[in-house]
Structures are given as structure tokens and as C-alpha cells.
Amino acid sequence: MLWFNEDAAGSLTARPVDFESESEGESEMSVVAAQPLPSIASFDSVFPLPLTILESFLVLDSRPDYPMHAEVEVELQGRLDPATFQQAVCWALARNPLLTCRIDRKESGALAWVPSGKGPAVYWVGLDAPLGDAYARHFDLTTEPGFRIWVRQTEDRSKILLQFHHACADGLGCFGFVEDLLAAYAAAVPGGQPVEPRPLEPERLLHRGEIGIVGRTFWQQVRDALIGMFEGERFLLQRPMPLAAGASTVNVELPGGGPAPINGPGFITATCSEQVTAGLRRAAVQAGGTTNDVLMRDLFLTLRRWNTERDGTTRRRRLRILMPQNLRGLDDGRMPAANVMSFAFVTRQAKLCDSPQKLLHSIRVETEGVKRGLLSLYFIGGLFSLQSLGILPWLLKRRLCFATAVLSNLGYPTRRFLTQFPRSEQGLLAGNLILTGITASPPLRPHTHAAFAVMSSDRAITISLRCDPRTCSSDDARRLLDAYLAQLAATADSVK
Numbered sequence: 212m213l214w215f216n217e218d219a220a221g222s223l224t225a226r227p228v229d230f231e232s233e234s235e236g237e238s239e240m241s242v243v244a245a246q247p248l249p250s251i252a253s254f255d256s257v258f259p260l261p262l263t264i265l266e267s268f269l270v271l272d273s274r275p276d277y278p279m280h281a282e283v284e285v286e287l288q289g290r291l292d293p294a295t296f297q298q299a300v301c302w303a304l305a306r307n308p309l310l311t312c313r314i315d316r317k318e319s320g321a322l323a324w325v326p327s328g329k330g331p332a333v334y335w336v337g338l339d340a341p342l343g344d345a346y347a348r349h350f351d352l353t354t355e356p357g358f359r360i361w362v363r364q365t366e367d368r369s370k371i372l373l374q375f376h377h378a379c380a381d382g383l384g385c386f387g388f389v390e391d392l393l394a395a396y397a398a399a400v401p402g403g404q405p406v407e408p409r410p411l412e413p414e415r416l417l418h419r420g421e422i423g424i425v426g427r428t429f430w431q432q433v434r435d436a437l438i439g440m441f442e443g444e445r446f447l448l449q450r451p452m453p454l455a456a457g458a459s460t461v462n463v464e465l466p467g468g469g470p471a472p473i474n475g476p477g478f479i480t481a482t483c484s485e486q487v488t489a490g491l492r493r494a495a496v497q498a499g500g501t502t503n504d505v506l507m508r509d510l511f512l513t514l515r516r517w518n519t520e521r522d523g524t525t526r527r528r529r530l531r532i533l534m535p536q537n538l539r540g541l542d543d544g545r546m547p548a549a550n551v552m553s554f555a556f557v558t559r560q561a562k563l564c565d566s567p568q569k570l571l572h573s574i575r576v577e578t579e580g581v582k583r584g585l586l587s588l589y590f591i592g593g594l595f596s597l598q599s600l601g602i603l604p605w606l607l608k609r610r611l612c613f614a615t616a617v618l619s620n621l622g623y624p625t626r627r628f629l630t631q632f633p634r635s636e637q638g639l640l641a642g643n644l645i646l647t648g649i650t651a652s653p654p655l656r657p658h659t660h661a662a663f664a665v666m667s668s669d670r671a672i673t674i675s676l677r678c679d680p681r682t683c684s685s686d687d688a689r690r691l692l693d694a695y696l697a698q699l700a701a702t703a704d705s706v707k
Contacts, residue, residue, distance in 0.1 A: 240335065240336045240340065240341075240343055241334075241335045242332050242333070242334055243293070243332060243333040244332055245330055245332050246300075246301050246329065246330050247301075248301055248304055248311060248328060248329060249301065249305045251306065251308075251413070253411075253413045253414075254308055254413045256414075257308075257414065257417060258308075258312075258323075258324060258325055258326055259324065259325050260312075260323055260325075260416060260417070261317075261321055261323050262314070262321075262322045262324065263420030263550075264420065264591055264594050264595050265420070265552075265553065265591055265594065266378040266420075266550060267322060267378075267594075267598070268594050268603070269376070269377045269378040269550070270314065270322070270352060270376075270378050271603065271604060271607060272656060273349070273350070273376065273377075273378075275349040277654075277655060277656055277657050278349045278376075278654065279376055279377040279378065279654045279656075280350065280375070280376060280377070280477075280654050281374075281376075281377045281382060281385070281651070281653050281654050282372065282374050282375075282477060282478065282651065282652045283372075283375075283385045283386070283389065283650070284371065284372050284373070284476050284649070284650050284651070285370065285373070285389055285649055286368075286370050286647045286649070286650075287368070287369040287371070287641075287644045287645065287646055287647060288367065288368065288638075288644065288645040289368075289369060289643050289645060290365075290367060290368075290369055291362060291364060291371075292400070293335065295396060295399045295400060295642075296362065296396060297333060298395070298399065299392050299393075299395035299396040300333060300360065300392060302395040303391035303394075303395055304330045304388075306388075306391050306411055306547060307380075307384075307387065307388045307547045307548035308326055309379045309380060309384075309547065309548055309549055310357070310375060310379050310388060310548055311326065311327050311328075311329065311331070311358065312324040312325060312327060312356060312379070313327050313352055313353060313354060313355060313356055314352040314353050315353070327355070327356050329356075330358075331356060331358050331359050331360055332345075332359075333360045333361075333362060334361045335361075335362050335364075336361060337363065337364075337365075338364060338365050338368065338370065339363075339474055340363070341473060341474055342372075342473050342474065342475070345359060346359070346361075346374065346473050350376045352376060352378065357376025357378065357379040358373070358375045358376070359374040359375070360372070360373055361374075363475075369644070371389075371392075372475075372476055373385060373388070373389070377550060377653070377654055379549075379550070380549055380550055381535070381537075381549075381550045381552045382619065382621050382664070383537055383539065383551075383552075383621065383627065384546075384548035384549050384550060384551065385548055385651070386621075386624050386628075386649065387409070387544065387546070387547070387548050387627075388548045389624075389649065390408075390409055390628045390630050391408060391409065393630075393641040393646065394406050394407075394408040394409070394632075394641070395408070396641050396642050397632070397640070397641040397642040399642070400643050403641070403642035403643065404633050404640065406630050406631060406632055406633075407630065409544060409545065409628070409629035409630050410545050410629065412545040412546065415543065415545060415546035415547070416546065416547055416549060419546065419549045419550075446556060446593075449531075450529065451528075451529045451531035451558060451612055451614060451615050452518060452528045452612070452615060453612045453659070453660055454514065454517065454518065454616060454659075454661050454682070454683075455517060455521035455522050456521070456660075456682040456683065456687075457521075457678075457682065457684055457686075457687025457688075457690070476652065477652065478650075478652035478664075478676060479675065479676055479685075479688055479689060479692060480673055480674065480675045480676075481673070481674055481693075481696055482671050482672070482673045483671055483673075483699060483700075483703075485670045485671055486703065487699060487700050487703040488670060488671050488672045489703070490703025490706045491505050491506070491672065491699060491702060491703050493706045494702055494703065494706045497706065498568075498571050498572070498575060500571070500574070500578070500579075501578070502667075503578065503618075503665070504571060504574050504578055505702060506618065506665060506672075507532055507534070507557065507574050507578070508567065508570050508571040508574050509695065509698045509699050509702055510616065510618055510663065511530055511532065511564055511570060511574075512570075512698055513691075513694050513698045514532075514615055514616055515530060515564040516564075516698075517691060518530075518561075527560070527561070528560070528561050529558055529559065529560055529561065530558070530559055531557065531558040531559075531612075531613075531614045531615050532556070532557045532614060532615065532616055532618050533555075533556055533613060533617045533618070534554070534555045534556070534557055534578070534581070534587075534617075534618055534619075534620075535552050535554055535555075535587075535653070536552055536553055536554070536555050536581060536582070536586075536587035537551070538551050538552055538553060538585065538587075538588075539551050544627060544629050553587035553588055553591050555578075555586055555587040555590070556590075556613075556614060557574060557577055557578070559573070559574075610657075610658065611658065612658035612659065613656060614659050615659070615660075616659065616660070616661040616662065617653055617659060617661070617662035617663060617664075618663050618664075618665070619651075619653050619662070619663070619664045619665070620665040621664060621665060621666050622666075622667055623666075623667050623668065624649040624666055625638075625639060625646070625649070632646075648666075648673070650666055650673060650675050651664050651666065651675065652675045652677045654677075655677060655678075655679055660678060660679040660682045661676060661677070661678050661679070661683070661691065662676070662677045663675065663695070674692065674695070674696070676688055676692045676695075678691065
């Protein structure tokens, strides 16, 4: 077994340590118990760390039937060594402490992150074996960290499933953990090519809730307040229609009565062909926008068609897509895993889908404004106002549809890595492993029945979909994703 030391230059060396594991079940699952974490002195001045307004919202909006659980799955060619992997997990978690913190209440009454001192258990299962009861369990952040790990593998393939409370990190923050994990694993594998881990600046956690806000002039603050009131009124008054329920339902049960076993992540994926991906990128260039604009326009078309086929009366109603916006700056790859984002909401009357080019133009104009002006910050401002008035808990209990669907574009996951991993034609190298893919999925809240996420590579776009099992069966989810892919293919085919 190996333990990691990080020298002043950031390089990793490994030394032997003892390691024990617990087994539950002969072949279906083994569980490595939570391990003590190495301490990093530079975090001592960070904790206790007050929650940001967005983190507080995500904690408050999480509930057992709609937990704020996000997921990232890492696909690898090769087989993980359990002992080496466990120590790599401990080292990576020590560098990303919000993934192992719990929430405590300070004397002032404010909520704060405090270190738990331990990492999560690691569940080892076969590639097609059930994930066990822990997968569906709601995180109680007052008593436990919001992070779980499963490893599913065969002799030559491995998948690492990371489940985390969205208050602890967003998808990009979790990618930083993955980067640290692979760097530590590569350092410990005999014969592996060593890499230097990404630079880490723990003090950036202290300012994660201020990004995009500090430095505003008085007149900018006045303008922000006026726009914020307008956007809040529009958000509450322009109610969108939820995604219509699928033809079949829901919550499939075993003959013995209990929920069906979960054999994989709570989302499905599909990859656009190279030809379709190239066509979508050409369509974006021709429209003077981004590929994400085209993806959003085609999602509006798909949602409208889906609801029309099931409801019939949608033309005069509104559709809304929630678009997460990353608020990180160029140097924030040095920040430990955290949630540094906000939400923008793109709302359109369903009848505008009858004019796809006009719809695309309107989306391009709005998303340009969101990116240029960080307009998603008005959502955080609205949360702050609601919290100050004491009505945020009341509002979240109302039957309020925030959005018809979520579309989260996570870009090129490995392009955000600061660590210089060696490469092969198949992907990045980490010891005896080749990284072949990273997929992710955001959580769902009540009345938002579908969440799409987009991951890109040089040649292809991969899309994940999580559906509410109360309104969409697994077959319904696959039909919805196939309908979206068909719309994207039609768009790509129409570009000359």
C-alpha cells in the first residue's frame, strides 16, 4: 500500500502504509471503509467556512424525494488497483475538502462548512451489479459529508462513479477532484510516468461567493437592483409548463415489493457522430453564435414537440430552459472543488418554435448578454433578497416549476486540467489507465422533469439525460433522448 507526500515543488512521491478493508458480500460488492485524510496545513485558516447564498439555497432545496445529488462518471481503459486507488482518493480529497465537510451552525446562527476528517467509503462492484442502498440515500450534510464513490470494473475496463451534493461542488469543481485523483494514481503505479499535480490555492475558497460581484460601482449596483427586480418578476409571472409525463410510468418495483435495484448512474448517455457534431458546429458559425445556442434551440424544438404530442395545447404556453453559468475566472482552476456558478433562465413562448431561425437568433442574443454581463448573478441577488425577507423556505415549498428542463454545457472536461498528463491516441494516460471519457449529470428539483448535460471532445458531443422517474420511465427517457438526437441530426444535415 502507498501513501503520498507532496513536496514544495508540487511533485508526488509514494511510500508504503498499512491498509484494511471491509467486505460486504462475496462477489457482488466490497466496501472499503472511510479512511482518515492527510492534513494540508494551508487549509487551517479556511475553516469554519460560511456557506454562500447559493450553497444555502441548494441545501434548503434538497429533500429526500428530490435530493440535490449531482454525478460524474469517469471511464477508463484498464483495471484499477484497489489499494493504490484508495490512497489516491485520500490524497485527492485532502486537496478538495468541501467534498468531506459537514455543515455546522455557528454561535451566530449562520451555517458553515467544517472538516469531518474522513473520506467516504468506496464501493467496489461488478460492472453490471447493483450499486446498493447507499446510492439512493439522501445526504444529511449536518451529520455526513456529501460525497460517495463507486468503482465498477471488469478485467480491462473501469468506471468511477462520483455522487456528490451540489452544495459541495458543481461539475467543473468535481472535474478538479478527478484531475487530482488521476495525478495521485499515476504517481503510485510502478513504471507509470509521473506528473505534477495542479497548483492549489486553498484561500480561493474564501472568495468563491464573491466572484463576479466585488468591484461593482454605485451606478452598476443601482442598475443591478433594477434589472434584478425585473428579472425576478418575469421569473415568477412567466410560469413555464413542465415536461409532459411519458406514456409509461414509473418507479418500477420488484415482485417482493421494494424499488428495483440500481445498476448504474441515474442518467443515460448518447454520443453524436462526428458528422453530426461537425454539422452542429457549422450551424453555429453560420448563425453567428455558439454550438450551445444551437443545442438550446433544438432542445426547445424537442420539448415543444414532446409536450404537443402528449398535451396537445402548448402553442400559447411557455417553455423555459435553465442554463447554469460558470462564474470562474481564468485562474480559478487552482481553486479546490466548490460550487462557483449561478443559473440563467431562457424562457420562450412555445409558438416561437414554429420559426426555428428566429428562435435561434433570439437565443444567441440572450446568451451573449448572459455571458458578457454575468446575468445569472441576478438569480443569486434574488436568493439573497428572499432569504433576507425570510420567505425563501416558503417559496421553495410552493408548487413552482423553475424550468421545463435543464441544459448544462460542461465543455471539454480534460481541457480544464492544469496537470500535464501524457497522451495516447485513445486518451490521457494515468499509470496503467487510459482516460476514455467523462460524463456528468446535474440534479433535478420538483416539477423540472429532465436535465440534459453536454460534454465535448475534438470530434464528438456526448449528451446525458436524467429524467424524473415519477413522470418518465427508463423507456420514456430513452425516447426523449432519441428525439433530441434526431432533432440535432436534422439540424446538422440541413447545413451546407
